[in-house]
Amino acid sequence: MHVLSKEDFSEFINSLIADNSLNVVGVKSKGEKFAFGPLESANQLRLDYDVTILPPKKYFFPQRETLVTYNVSSGYKSKSLEDVKPTIIVGAHPYDIMALLHMDEIFRETKSDPNYLSRRNSSVIIGVNIQNMSESCFASSMGCATIDYGYDLMLTDLGDKYAIDVGSHKGADLLNKYSKNVKKGLARDIQSVGKKKQEIMNKTHQKFGFSSELIPEMLGKFYEKTSFWEDHSEECLSCGSCVLVCPTCYCFDVIDNPDLSLKTGERERTWDGCLLEDFAKISSGENFRNTKATRYRHRYFKKGKYLFDRFGFVSCVGCGRCSSTCLPDIANPVNLFNDMYDESLKIGIQIDPATIPDIKIKTGNTIDYAPKIATIVKKVPMTANETMFELKLDDGSELGHQPGQFVQVSVFGVGEAPFGVSSSPTKKDTFELCIRKLGNVTSKIHTLNEGDKVGIRGPFGNGFNAELLKGKDLLFVAGGLGIVPLRSLFNYVLDNRNDYGRVILLYGCKEPRELLFGDEILSLEDRDDVEFKSTVDRCPENEVWNSNVGVITTLIPQVDFDPQKTYAVVCGPPIMYKFVIRDLKSHNVPDDHIIVSLERRMKCGVGKCGHCQINQLYVCKDGPVFNYSKIKGIPEAL
C-alpha cells in the first residue's frame, strides 16, 4: 500500500496526460451524470461519481469499430490494431473491473477476439473504491462492491490523500515513472482502507431477499413459467437500453459501409442487443425470439444461467445501470429475482444453490475477421430462386471442411451471410454453395457471374461426424433447402459407399419446380445401393410429378428400416423438425440416432455476436449439426 497526497495525485495524472504516447481517460461529469472521457487535466476527474452512463468496456469493445477494410481490386484486410495507443483508465469502480474480467474470458474463449484483446492488453486500469453509491447499485449483493485483483492500481480516498494499492507490475511501473512523493502507507492507512471497503460492502440500496447463489438454479425452474415472463415484460419497449448500458453485454452486429466510389469501404462492428425485436430474425422472416417475453427472459438467462453454465459466473456485477436506464422500470434484476423468489416460495419450489459447473474453457486461435478471396468458377441456376455456385479459393488452398460445416460469404459493400457447404469434402479443389435469393447478400450473389470474386471465412461449426456413422444405416430426411447441407454428407457417404450400411434419402419440397439438384437427385433412382423417395407438398396443374404428394412425413412409413441400426439425418425448414422427429420416434428411433442441422442468424461465426444463440448453445460453434439427444431438452432449439 502506498499513499499519495491529492496534490501529488493530480500531478501524477497530469504527467500521464502530458505523455502523448498515452490515451488517458477518466470519469468526468456530463450534465447531472458522469461518463468516461478523454482527460485534458486532472481537475476534470470526478472520482466521487456514483456511476457512469456507459461502463469503461467501450474502450475495449467500442460502440462502433472497423473490423475489416476492403478494396474490390485487392480484397479484404483486417484493420491493423498494431498502432493502438495504451489507454489509461482512471476511476473504474470495482464492479466495472469485475465486468472486464468477465469480458476477458468471453472474448478469449475458443477463439480470441484480436481487437478486444489487443486494446485490453495494452491498457492500464486505475480503479477507485466507491465513494458514492448510486441508488440502483447492488454490487455488494453480487460480490463486486470491492475487488482485490483485476486492476493495475486501486485508489481509496482518505481525505487529503489517496491510498494506492498496486495490483500489477504495470501499475508499479506507471507509478514509478510518472509520480512523485509516493510514500509507503502506514498501518493506520491500511486500516482506514480496510474499514472503507467494509463499509462499501455493507452498503446497498437494493438487496436480494435470498442468497444470490440461488440465481442459476432458480432461473432453471422458471423457464417454462410463461405468464411470469409475460407479466414482467408487458411494458418492455424493446428499446435495448438495459443491454446497451450493461458492462458485461457483448452482442454485436456487423455491417458494410461502402464509400461513394463503391469500390472500397469498411466492415464495421457495432453494439447490438438481444432485447431488440429483430435480433434473432433470419432473412426468411422467421424470428426465433419473436415476443417481448422471450427476449426479456433470454437476457436474464444469458446473464444468470447460460454464462454461469459456461464460465461459472453469473454475469451481472450489480452496477444497476440497467435498472436506472429502463424507463418503464422493469429491468431491475433485484426486483425480478426477488419476485421470482417470492413466487417460488408461494408455489413451493425448492431451490438449491447451483454447484459450480465443471468448466473446460478452451482458448485457441485468434479470429481473423478478414475473409479470403474466392472466385466463382461455375454458376448453375437450379430453380427460379436457387443457384449453385462452385467456388475456388484464390490462394490455392483447400477449404478443408467437414460435411455439414458452413462458411460466411462476403460480397464487397453488401455484407456477409452464412451458407452450408453443399459439396462433399471428397471434392478437393473447389466447393459448392447452393444459395436461395432471399435477402441482400443472396440477391447480390445471384447477380454475380463466373469469374467474379467473393470473400470466404470458415469453415465454421461442428459438421456431421462421418466417422461415427460408419457401418450404420443412414436415413436422410431433407425438406426444401435442407438438402443443401445434407448433400455434403450424402455425397461423402456415396464416395465412401462401402463404409456405410443402407443409404436412404427422403426428400420433399413444396412444388416440383422447387426440386434442387434435380438431375443428380433423380439419377439416384437408377442406383441399387441407394433407396430414394421424393415428395412434393402439392403439384400445380401445369407441372408434372409422378411421385408422392404430401408433406415429408408421409414418406417415413413408406420405408422399412431397423431403428436400432439406423441413424436419421434431418435438415429442413424450422417447422419440419417437430413433425419428422415425432414420426421417427414413433418408429422407435432412439434419440441419439437422430441428427439435425439447424439454421439461425449468424454474424460472427465464432460464438461471440450472440445472434444464433439457442438458449445456452451457439449454433455457429456448438452446431449447426446437433445430436437430438443433446438438444431435446432445450426449448428454443426445435
Add this chain to the structure above:
Amino acid sequence: MKPKVAFFDFAGCEGDQLQIANLEEEILDLLGQVEVVSFREVMKEHSDDYDIAFIEGSCTRLQDEERLKEIRKNASVVVAIGSCATIGGINSLKNYQNMDDVKKIVYGEKASLFDTYPARPIDAVIPVDAYVHGCPMTKAEFLHVVKSLLLGKKPEIPNYPVCVECKKNENVCAFERGEFCVGPITRAGCDSCCVNEGTKCWGCRGMVDNPNENSQKEVLVKYGLSVDDAIGKFKLYFGWQGKKK
C-alpha cells in the same frame, strides 16, 4: 451507364432537397455515380427519362395522386425522402381537424378555390422502394440509401428505437433532464442527433414496426405529463397510420 435520377416535390418545405444541395464535397463523388436529369431546386433542365425518383413531401390533394402514379410508372426505383414523404410528416397535424376548417384557416374567404384531403405519405398512394426518414433527412442517411441502391441492395433502415443510438452516444437520457421524449418508440437511423444536441426526440422518423405505445404513454405520464399531453406527443409526427400500397 450511370443511373438517371430525378427529384420531385409535393407538400413540404423542400428542406430535404436542400440537404442534398448542401452535400458539398460529397456531391462531386455522388455525381460520379449518377446522372441528375431533374432537380428543380438546383437546375433548369427536366427530363422524364429516369431510373430513380426521389420524392419529397406528402400527398395532400387527390389531384396529386395522378402525378405520383406517373412518377411511379417512369421510375424503376422510387425513394421517399424526408418525413412528409415517408410518414406524412407534420402536414398530418391537419388530419386531426375537419378539412373544411383547415381550408378556412389557411385560405380564408378563398377556401372554396382550393382542394385538400388528409395528408399522407407517398406510400399511401404508390408503392415505395426505399425510405430516407427524418425532418429533415440527414445527409449521411441519404448517402447510405443511395449507395445501397447503387450496389443493388435494399437499404437497411433500423427497426429499433432511437434509444439504441442514444445509448451508444452516451447521452444523458432526455427524461432525466426533464424532457418528454418519444425516442423509445421512434425508428432509429438518425444517430439520435436531436438528443446529442441536448434536446429530445420528437418522432420525425415515425414509429418502429411494433411500438409499445401503451408503455410509452405510461412512461410520459409517470414522468409528469397529463394523459392528454402524452397522447398529444404522438400527434406531431404520427398523425398518419394508414395502410401502405
